[in-house]
Amino acid sequence: MDSFQYLEAFRQMLRIRMVEERLVTEYLARNIRSFVHFYIGQEAIAVGVCMNLRKEDLVFSTHRSHGHYLAKGGDLRRMVAELFGKEAGCSRGRGGSMHLIDKSVGFMGSISILASVAPIAVGAAYALKKQGRGNISVVFVGDGAADEGGFYESVNLAALMEVPVLFVIENNLYAGMSPGIARHPKIFNMSKIASGLGANYIKTHGNSWPRTFNAVHYCIDLMEQNQQPGVIEFHTFRHMAHSGPLFDDDQGHRIEDPLEVRQRECPVARLRDIILKDKLATEQALESLVEPIEEEIEEALKFAEESPHPSPDDLLKGVYYG
């Protein structure tokens, strides 16, 4: 990897972070009426995965999908308009934060029923294989989704059908507010499960962009070699509460990962430290990234604010296609 990749990764992660921090303000100002799940703290995963993908590779995601959508190249203006419930939104205001889509860049949709997205991504991978396109399908799920039977059914089905699908588990330790220790026995071992189902399994640190990028690169190589799906489990921290612009430290369940620990592990700050320490870019060069992003965000907010609301006359349109 050369310095350009580090700088591009940092720019993308910073952009996702700045977008979401701005969305917090807009949410509190009640300009956003969509239920929102913030991705803050997990940016190295979305960017590490998507920097390995081509535009024609397909990505599916769940409710915490702002980062995935943006990292895959989704249109920021249409995402913000979607959160504002506007007709110009990427889902024409019908979906909101949990249902983003931008098929022009291969972002195929995000859903809010956890592992339900997994088999859909497997089916899409089957289509890619049948069409001989040489592309892969990637599905982001959380550790909560990986509790659901549909996840295991999907890994099994993918391995059985030998389809090119990569399951990315973002293990931020909590499903909603329920910690992993309340959901799994002490001997719980995803490595044995995923490997036992026939998948290539990798587990690594999700807050270090070089690690996320390299893990995905390595896993896709393995998938090509042995025609088996990939399961990568990234350990990470969700800075904020499950949903909304809140922190959940007052709920009494964040014992081993209080906010100061989560912030110390901040992926954006970590990558910045690596870049500066290895002299891949100057502090000034990193600072210069901020202003264009700010301008882009303000422009997107203006676009969203000025866009018209959907018409109630169109309430029933789109229930069926065509």
Added chain:
Amino acid sequence: MGDILTFAEAIREAQEQCMAKDPSIFIMGLGADYANGCDGTAAGLADKYPGRVFDTPCSEGATTGFCTGAALAGLRPIIYHGRVEFALFAFDQLVTQAAKWNYMFGGDSPVPAVYRIAVGRRWGDAPQHTSVLHSIFGHVPGLKVVIPSTPSTAKGLLIAAIADPNPVVFLEHRWLYNIKQTVPADMGGYPLDAAHIRPGRDLTLVTMADTYFEALRALPALKAAGIEPEIIDLVSLNPVDYVTILESVVKTGRLLIADVGTKAFGVGSEIAARACENLYVYRKLKAPPVIVSAPDCPCPMAPALSEAYYPVADTIIDAVAKMPGPWTKIKREGRKDFHKLHLPPTENIDELEAWE
């Protein structure tokens, strides 16, 4: 012209012909590639179309979602669930994913998949293999839902379902798999939203799946009593063809719905409500709408009990006899033997429909 085909053969032929024209169509389901795959509805197709008809794990949720994903990425999947009770594992995939996909992503994300689900009675199958649950699917915006009653309808609807850009739930009443009919070899799709009508005069008899067959069985007795029912084969549960039904009710003034499942919150209740909701239709009613259906209990295994469970020709005859009308006594078929009540019929629908 066409051959005399069973209901199962007609479904098979629809798939065979569509697969020949469109290489993006595939069929998956438990045992789909066996010699008599999918209750005979996929027989021989695995050999004819290698790699396009395949068996699956017992993972109903994942295999159903797989079809949705394959449809989103450009293929035209058909999945077969041999019992509706197993398809319930896939309820999230049908109701929350496939049905809502196009709407929640702004109207430009079609899901051209067919979800074939076998429903209904078969002898000895007991409470967990005999549900119909058709009204639940009809309840869901975004799904198209059809329930064919004859071999021709099954073929025509399946051709249309495969071509449709929306998720179509195709409910197959297993008890009908052996009924026969002359089915056109070369035919287009039937509209997915249009009921079929057999004209009559004295009452509107709305039927679906096996109750259409039972209504045809009841026809001789009704005619002998001077009653000419207008028999409507409902065909579609979403959308329901209310125009055809209500126009018929306006003409006949009487509405009897022979529902194929249990009564509570059912298709019969829904149609009766719509007839009463419309003031013009309501004022034309000479009697309250009547619903016959299976009772609100699971279908028991014991033949002595299940013979009291299914709505059959005599159930329809009894209901007509009780309706206020210019008729007196209608001769019932009477108690049937095990064979006639419980084993799937093999009659030719053309002959039953032609009865005068």
